[in-house]
Amino acid sequence: MAVETVDGDSKYSEKPVPNGSFGGGNYDDDSPNFSDPEDFVDDVSDEEILADVLRTKPRLDTNLETAVVVDNIPVVGQDKLDKLKTIIRKLVEKYGKVLNEYFPFEDGQTKGYAYFELDDKDAAKEAVKGLTGHRLDKTHTFVVNLLTDIEKFSNVSDDWKPPEKLVYPDVGNLRYWLQEEHCHDQYFVIYGDFTAVFLNETIQPKVIQERKNWTEAIAQWSPLGTYIATFHPARGIALWGGEKFKQINRYSHAGVENIEFSPCERFLVTFSAVTRDPNDLNNIKIWDIRSGIMKRGFSASAPKLTWPLIKFNHDGLFFARMTPDTLSVFETATFGLMDKRSIKIPTIADFSWSPTDNIIAYWTPETENSPARVILIEIPSRDEIRSLNIYSVVDNRMVWQKNGDYLCVNAERYNKKTKKDKETIFAGKYHSFYIFRMREKNVPMDTVELKEYGHSSFSWEPSGMKFVVLSCPQGNTASVTATFYKLTKDGKVEQIMSLPKRTANAAFWSPAGQHVVLAQTEGSLAGNLEFYDTNDLNHMLSRQEHHKMTDVDWDPTGRFVITTASAWGKSSKDPTESGFQIFSAMGRQLFKSAFGNSHVFMVCWRPRPQTLLPKQHMEEIKKKMKQYSLMFEQQDNLHRRQVSKELLEKHRGQKEVFQVIRDRNDVRVARQKRDRIELRGGIDTDDFLNNVQAYEEEIVEFLLSTKEELCQD
Numbered sequence: 228m229a230v231e232t233v234d235g236d237s238k239y240s241e242k243p244v245p246n247g248s249f250g251g252g253n254y255d256d257d258s259p260n261f262s263d264p265e266d267f268v269d270d271v272s273d274e275e276i277l278a279d280v281l282r283t284k285p286r287l288d289t290n291l292e293t294a295v296v297v298d299n300i301p302v303v304g305q306d307k308l309d310k311l312k313t314i315i316r317k318l319v320e321k322y323g324k325v326l327n328e329y330f331p332f333e334d335g336q337t338k339g340y341a342y343f344e345l346d347d348k349d350a351a352k353e354a355v356k357g358l359t360g361h362r363l364d365k366t367h368t369f370v371v372n373l374l375t376d377i378e379k380f381s382n383v384s385d386d387w388k389p390p391e392k393l394v395y396p397d398v399g400n401l402r403y404w405l406q407e408e409h410c411h412d413q414y415f416v417i418y419g420d421f422t423a424v425f426l427n428e429t430i431q432p433k434v435i436q437e438r439k440n441w442t443e444a445i446a447q448w449s450p451l452g453t454y455i456a457t458f459h460p461a462r463g464i465a466l467w468g469g470e471k472f473k474q475i476n477r478y479s480h481a482g483v484e485n486i487e488f489s490p491c492e493r494f495l496v497t498f499s500a501v502t503r504d505p506n507d508l509n510n511i512k513i514w515d516i517r518s519g520i521m522k523r524g525f526s527a528s529a530p531k532l533t534w535p536l537i538k539f540n541h542d543g544l545f546f547a548r549m550t551p552d553t554l555s556v557f558e559t560a561t562f563g564l565m566d567k568r569s570i571k572i573p574t575i576a577d578f579s580w581s582p583t584d585n586i587i588a589y590w591t592p593e594t595e596n597s598p599a600r601v602i603l604i605e606i607p608s609r610d611e612i613r614s615l616n617i618y619s620v621v622d623n624r625m626v627w628q629k630n631g632d633y634l635c636v637n638a639e640r641y642n643k644k645t646k647k648d649k650e651t652i653f654a655g656k657y658h659s660f661y662i663f664r665m666r667e668k669n670v671p672m673d674t675v676e677l678k679e680y681g682h683s684s685f686s687w688e689p690s691g692m693k694f695v696v697l698s699c700p701q702g703n704t705a706s707v708t709a710t711f712y713k714l715t716k717d718g719k720v721e722q723i724m725s726l727p728k729r730t731a732n733a734a735f736w737s738p739a740g741q742h743v744v745l746a747q748t749e750g751s752l753a754g755n756l757e758f759y760d761t762n763d764l765n766h767m768l769s770r771q772e773h774h775k776m777t778d779v780d781w782d783p784t785g786r787f788v789i790t791t792a793s794a795w796g797k798s799s800k801d802p803t804e805s806g807f808q809i810f811s812a813m814g815r816q817l818f819k820s821a822f823g824n825s826h827v828f829m830v831c832w833r834p835r836p837q838t839l840l841p842k843q844h845m846e847e848i849k850k851k852m853k854q855y856s857l858m859f860e861q862q863d864n865l866h867r868r869q870v871s872k873e874l875l876e877k878h879r880g881q882k883e884v885f886q887v888i889r890d891r892n893d894v895r896v897a898r899q900k901r902d903r904i905e906l907r908g909g910i911d912t913d914d915f916l917n918n919v920q921a922y923e924e925e926i927v928e929f930l931l932s933t934k935e936e937l938c939q940d
Contacts, residue, residue: 286514292348293326295319295355295373298340303369305335314363319343321509321524322357323350328574340375356520360939362561399469401453405832409862410756412782413833415455416807419825422446422457424472424833427809428785429863432818436472445829452783452834453514456486456495466516476519480512482749488583489533491543492516494559498527511536511544515563523562533577540580541631546604548588549578554589556606565607576623581665583631586612590623590636598621601636603670613670615661629689630760633714636661637685658683660696662720673720677711684733691725691740693761697731705752707731709745711761714767724764730755739785742812744766746779747788752776756790758814769814770890775804783835786812794826804824 258451262726297319304312312330327344331339345351351373361369372380400406404413407426413435415424422441425432442457451458454466454475463480467473482499493515509524525548527536539546545565547556555569578589585606593599599620603612617623617638624637642655655830660675675682680698687694692714699707699853709731711723730752731745741762754776758768778791788810794805805827809818820827838845848855904911 245320284405291345292373293374294342294344295351295353296340296342296374296377297358298370298372299367300337300341300363300369301341302336302339305837311337313432315341318358318361319345319672321521322354323347324411326735329937330935332790335899345928349596353521357522366383378814397473397918398473399471402836403470405835409866410784412787412835414782415444415448415829415831415833416441416820416823416827417829418827421825427782429866432809433602439686446831448831448833449492450490450834451492451836453492453849455833458483458486458561461622464495466495476515476516478512478519478521482604486532487537487539487544488516489539489546490541491539493540493543494546496535496537502526513537522559523557538578539582539837540585540606545585547578547580554587555576556587560785570604570609577625579625579627580629581634582627582816586631586665588625588627588634590625593620594616599638601625603634613663613672615672617659617661619658624685626685628687632666632720633662633687633692634663634665635665635685636696637683643713656682658686658698662719664714664716671718673714675720677710680708686734686736688736688740688743688761689738693740695734695736695743696727697745705730709734711764727819729757733779735779735781735788737781737785737812738783742785744779744781744788748779756810756814758810758812769810771810771814771816773808778830780830780832782832787817788812789830789832791827791830795828829855 240529254673263743274851297315300315301311308330312328314326316325323345324347325343327342329342331340332338332343338721343354345354355371355373358369361371363369408620408834409429411427412430413424413426415422421437423434423437426435430626443460444458444635446458446839447456447463447527448454449466453470457465457467457473459465461483462477463483464478464486466475467479468475478495478497480497480499480500484500485498487496487498489939493516495516497512497514499510508526511525512521514521514522525537537546537548544559545556547554549555552571552573552575553577554572556565557563558565562762572589572591574591574594574631576590576592578587586603586605588601590599591603598616601615603614604610606614615636617636617639617640619642621639621641623639626635626637628634638661640657640659641653642651642657645652645654657676658680660677662673662675664671664673672880675696677696678696680700682700683696683698685694685696694712694714696710696712697707698710699705706840707729708725709726709729711725713721713723715721726745729745730747732747732749733745735746737743742762743759743761743911745757745759747753754772754774756769756771756773756776756779758771760766760768773790773792776790777793778789780789780791789807789809789935791807792805802822802824806820807827807830808816808820808823810816840848882883900911900913903913
């Protein structure tokens with residue numbers, strides 16, 4: 228079929244097109260010519276024309292730089308190959324999506340190494356860092372390299388050259404604050420757009436570091452105070468330390484919401500509720516703090532999660548994770564499952580580590596056929612140390628004493644249980660406290676019951692044998708009774724004293740023990756503070772008030788208390804309703820913050836590592852405390868005089884500057900006096916205030932209202 232043109236319009240005709248006319252020479256002379264002119268220059272690149280095709284072109288980084296070689300894997304036969312592939316694939320998939328894998332075979336067995344291709348080269352590099360040195364079992368420790376390294380290693384020159392000396396990134400003394408001459412502690416404050424670190428000096432806190440937008444959410448000290456962690460939800464976590472608070476490391480985890488340090492500060496756990504990378508489903512990540520390498524990841528998607536999801540033991544050799552019906556304990560040496568198997572515990576509800584020993588306490592709720600159980604096991608042997616059966620249980624809370632000497636199980640119990648519309652209703656709630664003496668043979672147990680109270684909270688003295696229970700009738704939190712107890716060496720629990728009608732919802736013990744603060748941090752009555760010495764509970768040391776207080780925090784030495792009224796979660800826009808105050812252990816107010824128009828969000832003391840002094844030396848210091856106190860008072864008085872002298876000199880300098888400015892303005896005013904008199908009609912207004920006697924005072928009275936009252940005798 229051919230096309231004919233009539234008056235500029237095209238129409239089809241039935242005239243056939245001769246065979247071979249395309250490319251032949253059988254067109255009419257008027258036919259269009261599609262050939263390029265001789266001087267034509269093609270300036271359109273292949274990338275513009277064939278972009279979609281070129282995207283599929285093989286590249287070096289898709290078949291070499293993204294491939295890794297995992298060496299020193301077990302040599303197995305065909306019967307165990309599938310299991311080996313599954314185990315190693317799971318390890319590699321922590322760092323990226325596995326596209327291909329290949330296990331070379333020879334004489335019916337694997338050759339001890341395997342190839343894996345990941346989705347990008349960054350994932351391959353992370354796999355090399357994370358898996359090199361990974362201990363699969365006692366005889367197999369991985370050695371991992373990029374596939375491109377094979378060519379690099381095969382072309383190594385025979386002329387050896389020593390490697391270049393790396394520059395050591397000196398971050399300074401990370402424990403410098405422990406050498407402060409007067410043992411003043413530090414704390415950080417988040418206010419407005421700023422985060423500042425203060426030194427708690429005797430007269431007035433001193434700013435030692437302040438930065439704008441240092442954190443995008445909260446901040447958190449590490450357990451020993453070595454680092455301060457700042458939150459950057461879009462990117463991850465940053466750690467800072469040293470005298471100048473330089474950045475120590477970064478840990479990339481988009482959407483990070485919570486973190487948890489191991490007690491020894493070797494590892495950091497980050498958590499994000501939502502995974503933003505489709506190739507990385509691990510929303511729990513465990514990092515090596517010093518190297519910044521991710522050691523292991525987990526996925527957690529349960530509808531209700533209780534933080535922390537990963538719990539470390541006291542020395543960082545183990546960590547445990549709870550999943551439905553399972554408790555998994557891992558070794559940090561290999562980050563593998565201890566003994567390659569989890570502990571099956573049907574309906575496990577919660578668990579916790581002893582703060583000083585490799586002991587795990589966990590509990591399971593009550594069912595129709597069995598009571599609630601609390602069980603203590605030793606790790607790594609998994610031997611059961613002690614168990615307890617409890618009937619009529621609603622909930623259990625396990626509270627360890629700081630030294631690990633005692634464990635309290637706070638059991639919330641009921642007298643009657645009914646079901647209504649598939650909902651369980653408990654009536655007649657009360658509390659039982661089961662106290663385990665961990666240092667004694669066979670772990671004996673004491674019991675304290677408070678049947679007349681429906682709500683109770685428990686708090687241990689950090690280093691001692693005392694504890695306090697805050698209790699109130701069900702539904703009446705305005706009338707709280709604080710009852711103090713003491714454990715005796717003959718296996719009894721003695722009540723020291725009961726303080727009724729307290730306005731408090733929490734007890735805050737001094738880290739040194741003995742002193743305690745009863746505080747109300749919730750509700751309309753928030754702000755009440757009561758300071759006590761538990762050696763003499765007949766007398767309250769002090770009562771203080773901090774309006775709308777939300778947090779109470781002791782310094783690590785037990786000398787000072789910070790109370791905070793945080794602006795987070797408050798509807799009021801008035802910045803004066805937020806702030807912090809510092810009190811002595813005796814309850815005397817020492818400092819009140821003033822940040823102008825800036826809201827105060829968070830205040831937190833910097834922790835200290837545990838003292839290295841032996842117990843005998845500590846006892847000697849306590850005996851000579853009066854002598855030391857006198858010496859410290861003299862130092863404080865000297866410091867006050869020095870500060871007063873410095874402040875006096877500062878004020879004197881400010882006054883001299885003011886006087887110079889005033890003298891200069893007096894000269895200018897005198898020079899302009901004639902012009903002012905002319906502008907004001909010849910009246911010298913400068914003398915009005917200086918010559919008050921020349922003027923008369925005139926008083927004008929106005930009648931505003933009248934009122935009539937009828938009085939009867």
